[in-house]
Amino acid sequence: MNYIETDGVKIVLRNFGKIDPLKVEEYVARGGYESLKKALTAMTPEAVIEEVKASGLRGRGGAGFPTGLKWSFTKKDADQKYIVCNADEGEPGTAKDRLIMTGDPHGLIEGMAIAGYAIGATKGFIYCRGEYTTSINTLNHAINQARENGFLGENLFGTDFTFNLEVRSGAGAYVCGEETALIESIEGHRGMPRFKPPFPGGAGLWGKPTVVNNVETLANVPVILDKGADWYKSIGTEKSAGTKIFILCGNLRNTGALELPFGMTVREVMETYGGGLLTGRDLQMVHLGGAASGIMPPALIDTPLTYEDLQAVGQGLGSGVILAIDDQKDFMSYICSNTHFFEHESCGKCTPCREGTARINEILHRIAAGDGTLEDLDNLKDLGEMMQISALCGLGQAAPTPVLTSLEHFMDKYVEAVSGKKNEVNEEAVATEAIHKSYYEAAPIKLD
Amino acid sequence: MINLTIDGKQVQAESGMTILQAAKANGIEIPTFCYDPALSKAGACRICVVEVEGARLLAAACVAPIYEGMVVHTNSEKVQKSRRINLELLWANHNQDCLTCEKAGECKLQELCYKYGVTESRFEGKKRNLPIFDDNPFYIRDYNKCINCGKCIRACQEIQINETYDFVDRGFNTHPDTAYRVDLMAKESPCVFCGNCVAVCPTGALTSKINRGTFRTWEVEKKVKTTCTYCGCGCGLELNVIGNKVVRVTPDLSGTTPNEHGALCTKGRFGFDFINREDRLTNPLIKENGKFRKASWEEALDLIASKLKGIADVNGGNSLMFLSSARTTNEENYLMQKLSRAVFKTNNVDHCARL
Amino acid sequence: MAGLAASFGSGAMTNSISEFSKAKCIFVIGSNTTETHPIISLQIKKAVKYNGAKLIVADPRRIDLIDFADVWMRHKSGTDVALFNGMMHVILKEGLADEEFIKERTEKFDELKAVVDKYTPEYASEITGVPAEDIIEAARIYASAENSSIAYAMGITQHTCGVDNVRSSANLAMVTGNMGKEGTGVNPLRGQNNVQGACDMGALNAVYTGYQKVTLPAVKEKFEKAWGVEGLSDKPGYTVTSSFAAVEEGKVKGMFIMGENPMVSDPNTGHIEHCLKALDFLVVQDIFLTPTAQLADVVLPAATFAEKEGTFTNTERRVLKVRQAINPIGNSKPDWKILCEIATCCGYPMDYANAEEIFEEIASVTPSYGGISYDRIEETGGLAWPCPTKDHPGTKFLHKGKFARGLGEFKGIEWKAPAENPDDAYPLILSTGRSLFHYHTGSMTRRAKALDEYLPKNRVEINPAKAAELGIANGEQVKISTRRGEVVTEAYVTERVPEHTIFLLFHFEEAAANRLTNNALDPVCGIPEYKACAAKIEKIS
Numbered sequence A: 001m002n003y004i005e006t007d008g009v010k011i012v013l014r015n016f017g018k019i020d021p022l023k024v025e026e027y028v029a030r031g032g033y034e035s036l037k038k039a040l041t042a043m044t045p046e047a048v049i050e051e052v053k054a055s056g057l058r059g060r061g062g063a064g065f066p067t068g069l070k071w072s073f074t075k076k077d078a079d080q081k082y083i084v085c086n087a088d089e090g091e092p093g094t095a096k097d098r099l100i101m102t103g104d105p106h107g108l109i110e111g112m113a114i115a116g117y118a119i120g121a122t123k124g125f126i127y128c129r130g131e132y133t134t135s136i137n138t139l140n141h142a143i144n145q146a147r148e149n150g151f152l153g154e155n156l157f158g159t160d161f162t163f164n165l166e167v168r169s170g171a172g173a174y175v176c177g178e179e180t181a182l183i184e185s186i187e188g189h190r191g192m193p194r195f196k197p198p199f200p201g202g203a204g205l206w207g208k209p210t211v212v213n214n215v216e217t218l219a220n221v222p223v224i225l226d227k228g229a230d231w232y233k234s235i236g237t238e239k240s241a242g243t244k245i246f247i248l249c250g251n252l253r254n255t256g257a258l259e260l261p262f263g264m265t266v267r268e269v270m271e272t273y274g275g276g277l278l279t280g281r282d283l284q285m286v287h288l289g290g291a292a293s294g295i296m297p298p299a300l301i302d303t304p305l306t307y308e309d310l311q312a313v314g315q316g317l318g319s320g321v322i323l324a325i326d327d328q329k330d331f332m333s334y335i336c337s338n339t340h341f342f343e344h345e346s347c348g349k350c351t352p353c354r355e356g357t358a359r360i361n362e363i364l365h366r367i368a369a370g371d372g373t374l375e376d377l378d379n380l381k382d383l384g385e386m387m388q389i390s391a392l393c394g395l396g397q398a399a400p401t402p403v404l405t406s407l408e409h410f411m412d413k414y415v416e417a418v419s420g421k422k423n424e425v426n427e428e429a430v431a432t433e434a435i436h437k438s439y440y441e442a443a444p445i446k447l448d
Numbered sequence B: 001m002i003n004l005t006i007d008g009k010q011v012q013a014e015s016g017m018t019i020l021q022a023a024k025a026n027g028i029e030i031p032t033f034c035y036d037p038a039l040s041k042a043g044a045c046r047i048c049v050v051e052v053e054g055a056r057l058l059a060a061a062c063v064a065p066i067y068e069g070m071v072v073h074t075n076s077e078k079v080q081k082s083r084r085i086n087l088e089l090l091w092a093n094h095n096q097d098c099l100t101c102e103k104a105g106e107c108k109l110q111e112l113c114y115k116y117g118v119t120e121s122r123f124e125g126k127k128r129n130l131p132i133f134d135d136n137p138f139y140i141r142d143y144n145k146c147i148n149c150g151k152c153i154r155a156c157q158e159i160q161i162n163e164t165y166d167f168v169d170r171g172f173n174t175h176p177d178t179a180y181r182v183d184l185m186a187k188e189s190p191c192v193f194c195g196n197c198v199a200v201c202p203t204g205a206l207t208s209k210i211n212r213g214t215f216r217t218w219e220v221e222k223k224v225k226t227t228c229t230y231c232g233c234g235c236g237l238e239l240n241v242i243g244n245k246v247v248r249v250t251p252d253l254s255g256t257t258p259n260e261h262g263a264l265c266t267k268g269r270f271g272f273d274f275i276n277r278e279d280r281l282t283n284p285l286i287k288e289n290g291k292f293r294k295a296s297w298e299e300a301l302d303l304i305a306s307k308l309k310g311i312a313d314v315n316g317g318n319s320l321m322f323l324s325s326a327r328t329t330n331e332e333n334y335l336m337q338k339l340s341r342a343v344f345k346t347n348n349v350d351h352c353a354r355l
Numbered sequence C: 001m002a003g004l005a006a007s008f009g010s011g012a013m014t015n016s017i018s019e020f021s022k023a024k025c026i027f028v029i030g031s032n033t034t035e036t037h038p039i040i041s042l043q044i045k046k047a048v049k050y051n052g053a054k055l056i057v058a059d060p061r062r063i064d065l066i067d068f069a070d071v072w073m074r075h076k077s078g079t080d081v082a083l084f085n086g087m088m089h090v091i092l093k094e095g096l097a098d099e100e101f102i103k104e105r106t107e108k109f110d111e112l113k114a115v116v117d118k119y120t121p122e123y124a125s126e127i128t129g130v131p132a133e134d135i136i137e138a139a140r141i142y143a144s145a146e147n148s149s150i151a152y153a154m155g156i157t158q159h160t161c162g163v164d165n166v167r168s169s170a171n172l173a174m175v176t177g178n179m180g181k182e183g184t185g186v187n188p189l190r191g192q193n194n195v196q197g198a199c200d201m202g203a204l205n206a207v208y209t210g211y212q213k214v215t216l217p218a219v220k221e222k223f224e225k226a227w228g229v230e231g232l233s234d235k236p237g238y239t240v241t242s243s244f245a246a247v248e249e250g251k252v253k254g255m256f257i258m259g260e261n262p263m264v265s266d267p268n269t270g271h272i273e274h275c276l277k278a279l280d281f282l283v284v285q286d287i288f289l290t291p292t293a294q295l296a297d298v299v300l301p302a303a304t305f306a307e308k309e310g311t312f313t314n315t316e317r318r319v320l321k322v323r324q325a326i327n328p329i330g331n332s333k334p335d336w337k338i339l340c341e342i343a344t345c346c347g348y349p350m351d352y353a354n355a356e357e358i359f360e361e362i363a364s365v366t367p368s369y370g371g372i373s374y375d376r377i378e379e380t381g382g383l384a385w386p387c388p389t390k391d392h393p394g395t396k397f398l399h400k401g402k403f404a405r406g407l408g409e410f411k412g413i414e415w416k417a418p419a420e421n422p423d424d425a426y427p428l429i430l431s432t433g434r435s436l437f438h439y440h441t442g443s444m445t446r447r448a449k450a451l452d453e454y455l456p457k458n459r460v461e462i463n464p465a466k467a468a469e470l471g472i473a474n475g476e477q478v479k480i481s482t483r484r485g486e487v488v489t490e491a492y493v494t495e496r497v498p499e500h501t502i503f504l505l506f507h508f509e510e511a512a513a514n515r516l517t518n519n520a521l522d523p524v525c526g527i528p529e530y531k532a533c534a535a536k537i538e539k540i541s
């Protein structure tokens, strides 16, 4: 695991490398479970939600939805509610949640217990990517320790609050990271997303109100309660409070994961921590945020890494992956590997995505092979835009984003391709997904 | 009541309704594939998408709840474009065999392609290529015509309360099939051939085998609602007629029949072809020297009247027995007992109620 | 029927089909519902799957409904009374009875109590072979649910003790107050499409329409007036089964059979054939040349349901419309027209212009149908009787507030062994029944291509242990014999049947189960014992 040390403030990785994750006493020694105690003994659930709201914390699972607000939307009266931690981490190249789960599992457990208290859930599930065996083992170990030490179970800290936690291992499909598909999967069904509304907060797991949050989101919570919303808000920018784990990968000298306050530009991060590109190489593009995010042209890399700035230029932060691709890589091959990924990962439930991802991939391969036409480009745009607004879940809605953003910024490359230039697309490699993963190779995505 | 605007019209609808329901209640039709009022909702086909002002995404009308002040456009350019592409996508992955398809004329895909002017698809390419499953006497499954609406799966689960199908494979290859893809006739298959799945399939993916290839859907002259002739459930159904032939049975969806959602069993749906069988009795028969010969009604009735009267005259009415029938109508049973009682003055009338 | 009428004052299904899905407990006994009443089974399964209902099934065979059951009592064929008594014993002992209901709405409870007293679960278990715990659990579930419904069919009635079985089910419902409320009741599921209607119409030896007794002078007078005749008989006539005995004795010489096929449907086919051949004159009116029609002197071609207008009354007492879709095939005619012509030829003119006119007459002489008309059926989709007046909405469930007979009558019933028990010569119990894929004597379904292709021949279900013992392999030809006859068919080795029972379908004339069955009758209502007779089975090489 390549962890890149920084000198700035750390929140979710504050204990990373500083404690033995298998020893709860080391977590406690650094102030662990104090926030949970504070919440349970000195705060009402509403006050906890207010504090999280005031902190400006936004979801780190990709959509950036304000966490406090999500909690406050949870249906009030229900005999049972659930808090679910999304640890599916299916985004290619992303390995941020794993750092937390393997490096500081109690930080997540404490965050979940606090969230459970805030929304009134007595039961939590951590839905962890199946291949993450170390994470699963570490979490189970930590949960047992927490239970033995009175941080989980009945009557926590002498209050009447009860909270139990269970780890469920994921089914392996990318779409299972989508919160409703994840819920279906926990329920034992095929991982296919549900339509929304109802949102999980209204009717989620087994029809009960459920909050689904990302690992990194939840890991922020103990610190927010400990140091206060004001402190938290002072980090990062106005609209993007706190820190974020970024993953540098692709054709950079240094790759790895690091926690940074929001606000540095893409270029600064790549240069300061990634060491820039290899000598003699030029940047072709940055794929920022994961497979379903936009393709960023070099002209935009001075955009600060915040929700608001990226949105303003039609890009997104996604899961925090910063994939730099230099001019030695073949453009069409990269795009094709990406569209292949989505065709493969579509769950098949809704028409726009099931059929659309396949057609986008088909058209792009045709173009890459030199058999495309200008109409194909129009058709791609039409189809992509339709999927964005008509697909059932985030997967199908976001799947065309790389194609649409690259059509916007790299039209010349497409035109060149449809004008007869044969590309050397390694069909076999694309088909086996290997090529897609290879772009993230430099990143620390070796699985546990 | 909730106030909202649909296609520029101020309308009211009940709280808790979906856009689809509110539109329907106000006379505005929105096309659907995967929606069926009898089934749980899927929100999957996305053909019913509509534009809601202020929303980034189009909303699936079948599942999107209405709210006060909502402004909906059910047929804006954006909506039409989305529907057209949706249809092009389906069409590109369809075997386009309308000429010989049993469903032609009643196919929802055909109908909407017509309505939205989709005559060809820009997205032609690979197609699903699955074998046609002709594995039972009742219906054929051709998933090359399936649009993955999932209604068959839900009909089996929610109407038949059985679990024959679920989606198998993923992505482009997703389609319904049995668990472990066993044949429907296999021991492990729970299918009871009620055909409730066939009845809800919007395309030619699931089609009946009875009278297959002998008529086109548009040739059906009338659909006569009546009551099933088999068991005592009394299910409502529709006899579809061409000429003097019953060519198929369709469900009676009027909602007032004893069979909820028009559900039928295998006999009611697939067992009607005895009606037009060649070996139906078509003339009175009189037995002479141990052999039957054709007779006119007059002759047969005269013979019967004289024989019955003769026996009654000699031995009394109680020497006759009238066996009525639990298969015939009330009116006929009434006349049978009236015949025995009023004409022959005997209570020797019964039927096999006890069997 | 006779049983329920004695307990409640009406023999019909007390509640409606759709109410099953609203019950919190359903007790199905002697009904292979998924096959014999498929659409009713949907409501039962729905109750279990979507409404949290508990399902208790009592059946010697492992029928499909058992997949949905909370308790399955695999009782020995013919031991239903002991099972009911055992359950009631538990209910009374554990204080689960509805005392108030018993006090307010019933009579003769003490008589029941006296009998039930000795049916401890252990004793009931001894007779039925059902573990005592299961009887206790079933009793508790049935008695504790908010509303519990009982459904039964031929498995209860087709025994020499059929009436006892039915009255026992009525006892159980009354003990727990599960009567006269939504989703409760005692619900006999009637087999054929219009068996309820045929009974309602007085196609029964002792009653006119609406169960008006032929023996009552006022009733006789009423019908004499309505029909413009004199001298209607006030003596009950023969039932189907007793009429055959009368033929043998030379008392019945002529028979008119409309749409029935006793050669296949009635027990002891050999005997039936003998009787039909002994008649001086036999008329059979049917849609096909059935085995019965083949014995007739005159055969009349009738129209099917698709070719005529009329009404059927389904098992929930609902009068439903039959509408004409096509013209009668060939020279066939609707049965009602033929009957009119025969009556007219016999000197009693019947000239109804259409079926509706007949129905109007029915409504005018039948109080429970009084408010029903074709127009109202069109409007509502069907009305359930009693519907005495034009503004009456029909009756979804019976006995609300008061039983048809006033107070519900308990009857203490002792268990009696079936008429014929297995012995050394015939060591197995033969039980007969229906398949989902065929109907009754098969005259229609055997001619429906898909159905006949699916199930083209009969087969006898035999338990694997028994099959192994007798050296019979699945699919082998076997001969089944009883004291009345033999049938050769194929063996189907399956756990569905218990070890000492074999099960045969009765739809197949070429392997007719009724060549084997017993024509011993229930002493009260004359139902033959199809569900249990002694048999043996052997492999034929």
Ligand SMILES: Cc1cc2nc3c(=O)[nH]c(=O)nc-3n(C[C@H](O)[C@H](O)[C@H](O)COP(=O)(O)O)c2cc1C
Residues within 6 Å of the ligand: A058, A059, A060, A061, A062, A063, A064, A065, A067, A086, A087, A088, A089, A090, A091, A174, A175, A176, A177, A178, A179, A180, A212, A213, A214, A215, A217, A218, A393, A394, A395
């Ligand atoms: C196709 C797809 C995959 C997703 N995968 C993940 C994932 O692996 N991890 C995650 O936390 N969120 C994932 N999400 C986002 C979740 O649906 C959900 O928004 C998130 O878990 C909410 O948590 P947050 O508010 O803390 O970000 C995915 C969304 C989609 C559409």
Ligand code: SF4
Residues within 6 Å of the ligand: A175, A192, A193, A345, A346, A347, A348, A349, A350, A351, A353, A354, A391, A392, A393, A394, A395, A396, A397
């Ligand atoms: S958008 Fe794709 S992944 Fe999401 S529901 Fe539709 S087919 Fe499934």
Ligand code: SF4
Residues within 6 Å of the ligand: B155, B156, B160, B162, B164, B165, B190, B191, B192, B193, B194, B195, B196, B197, B198
């Ligand atoms: S025929 Fe009936 S049982 Fe078979 S799959 Fe279709 S709905 Fe299910």
Ligand code: SF4
Residues within 6 Å of the ligand: B145, B146, B147, B148, B149, B150, B151, B152, B153, B176, B197, B200, B201, B202, B203, B205, B206
């Ligand atoms: S087979 Fe028919 S009903 Fe089933 S999913 Fe396909 S199109 Fe829909």
